Amino acid sequence: MSKMSKKAKRLAPGFAPDFAPDLPASLAVEQRGNIAVVTLKRPHKRNALDDTTVLGLQSFFVALLKDIKAVVLNGEGEHFSAGLDLTELTERNTAEGVEHSASWHRAFQHIEFGRVPVVAVLHGAVVGGGLELAAAAHVRIAERSTYYALPEGSRGIYVGGGASVRLPRLIGVSRMQEMMLTGRTYNAEEGYSIGLSHYVVEDGEGLAKGIALAKRIAENAPMTNFAIVHALPRIAEGDPAAGYLAESLMAAIAQGSDEAKARLKDFLEKRGKKVLRG
Ligand code: 1HE
Numbered sequence: 566m567s568k569m570s571k572k573a574k575r576l577a578p579g580f581a582p583d584f585a586p587d588l589p590a591s592l593a594v595e596q597r598g599n600i601a602v603v604t605l606k607r608p609h610k611r612n613a614l615d616d617t618t619v620l621g622l623q624s625f626f627v628a629l630l631k632d633i634k635a636v637v638l639n640g641e642g643e644h645f646s647a648g649l650d651l652t653e654l655t656e657r658n659t660a661e662g663v664e665h666s667a668s669w670h671r672a673f674q675h676i677e678f679g680r681v682p683v684v685a686v687l688h689g690a691v692v693g694g695g696l697e698l699a700a701a702a703h704v705r706i707a708e709r710s711t712y713y714a715l716p717e718g719s720r721g722i723y724v725g726g727g728a729s730v731r732l733p734r735l736i737g738v739s740r741m742q743e744m745m746l747t748g749r750t751y752n753a754e755e756g757y758s759i760g761l762s763h764y765v766v767e768d769g770e771g772l773a774k775g776i777a778l779a780k781r782i783a784e785n786a787p788m789t790n791f792a793i794v795h796a797l798p799r800i801a802e803g804d805p806a807a808g809y810l811a812e813s814l815m816a817a818i819a820q821g822s823d824e825a826k827a828r829l830k831d832f833l834e835k836r837g838k839k840v841l842r843g
Contacts, residue, residue: 587621587624588621588624588625589617589618589620589621590606591605591606591607591612591615591617591618591621592604592605592606592618592621592622592625593606593641594625596633597776598780599632599633599634599635599783600633600634600635600636600637600776600779600780600783601629601633601635601636601637602636602637602639602772602775602776603622603625603636603637603638603639604638604639604640604641605618605638605639605640605641605645605646606641607641608640608641608642608643608644609642610647610650611642611643611644611646611647611689611690612640612641612642612644612645612646612647612695613646613647613648613649613650613651614646614648614649614650614694614695614698614726615650615652615653616650616653616665616668618650619668619669619672620668620672622672622673622675622676622698623671623672623675626672626675626676626679626680627675627679629679629680629681633680633681634681634782634783634787634790635681635682635683635684635779635780635782635783635790636679636681636682636683636684636779637683637684637685637686637772637775637776637779638676638683638684638685638686638698638702639685639686639687639688639771639772639775640687640688640689640695642689643688643689643690644688644689644690644691644695645685645686645687645688645689645690645691645695645699645711646690646691646692646694646695646698646699647690647692647693647695647840648692648693648694648695648696648697648716649693649694649725649726651720651829651832651833652833654722654820654829655826655829655830655833657817657820657821658821659817659818659820659821660817661817662725662813662816662817662818662820662821663813663814663816663817665725665816665817666725666726666812666813666816666817667809667813669694669697669725669726669727670726670727670809670812670813673697673698673701673726673727674701676698676701676702677701677702677703677731677794677798678794678795679794681790681794682703682704682779682782682790682793682794683701683702683703683704684702684703684704684705684706684775684778684779684782685698685699685702685704685705685706685775686706686708686771686772686774686775687699687705687706687707687708687711687762687771688707688708688710688711688768688771689710689711689712690712690714690840691707691711691712691713692712692713692714692715692716692840693714693715693716693717693724693840694724694725694726696713696714696715696728696732696761697724697726697727697728697731697732698726699761700727700728700731700732700735701727701731703793703794704763704778704782705761705762705763705764706762706763706764706765706766706771706774706775706778707753707756707757707761707762707764707765707766707771708753708765708766708767708768708769708770708771709753709754709765709766709767709768710753710768711752711753711756711762711765712750712751712752712753712756712842712843713744713750713751713756713761714744714748714749714750714751714840715728715732715741715744715745715748716748716840717745717819718745718746718747718748719748719828719837719838720825720828720829720832720837721819721822721824721825721826721827721828721829722816722819722820722825722828722829723812723815723816723818723819723820724745724812724816725812725813725816725817725820727809727812728741728812729808729809729811729812729815730805730808730809730812734798734802735759735760735761736759736760736761740759748840749843750840750841750842750843751843752842752843753765
């Protein structure tokens, strides 16, 4: 077991053995009865999702103990997540780009089609890959500070963490196209009205609401939750595998362009625009 996982366990006493295997420092887990609360813990980077964090999420959801009946996912600091860690994107070739996108798909599949329902508690920026992560959860609660955007368009890249499949389910293809084309941001209330969240709550109240909903979900019969999580989307929508493959290919092709490289360099060297509220 790594040093980091020991640290995560020390921070959250009462874990069953192997409850949080190999968790990176960018994730914290706390068990509250039959609920697990997972926190993105990279606030100095606005919870940007690097490979280590994405793999850590996958490990956590794969290894979930039997007595956990629902998970709450949230983020520390001012923002839920600033999306993909752009420092990791600069020098990938096309094959590496496809694999990178596929690795997000695998990790987020373990959230969407894991053993238990997941409630995401959102605040601040929920942008790019941060929105893709939120979309993999089953219930979304937005604090009033939440804003949503898909800045991939302005960075010269394309979504790669499942948004092509999951976001149209929530808001429709047309709204997603418009968001990406124009760089539009939606605030918490607007996001609620178009289907990005199921609830809007006051700032600071999201976690309590998330835990309350998770406890309610945990009371359902396990097979009912299994059917809702695993069967319902497949019955309603068929198999999205072709969508993920097409997204990985498009993400890798877009990332490989000189234009993308120049724009990512601009952000990392502080010339690119931040994703601010509309
Ligand atoms: C980052 C990232 C990041 C912040 N990757 N390092 N995502 C974006 O295009 C969003 C980019 N981020 C922003 O627009 C802003 O950071 C925020 C509006 C979210 C927050 O602003 P602010 O003023 O609170 O923070 P900051 O000063 O911009 O950032 C603090 C630090 O976090 C700074 O690093 P530092 O070393 O200078 O302190 C930033 O560089 C760093 N940081 N966001 C890397 N995203 C699977 S495909 C998915 C594709 C995408 O997700 S594209 C969308 C990427």
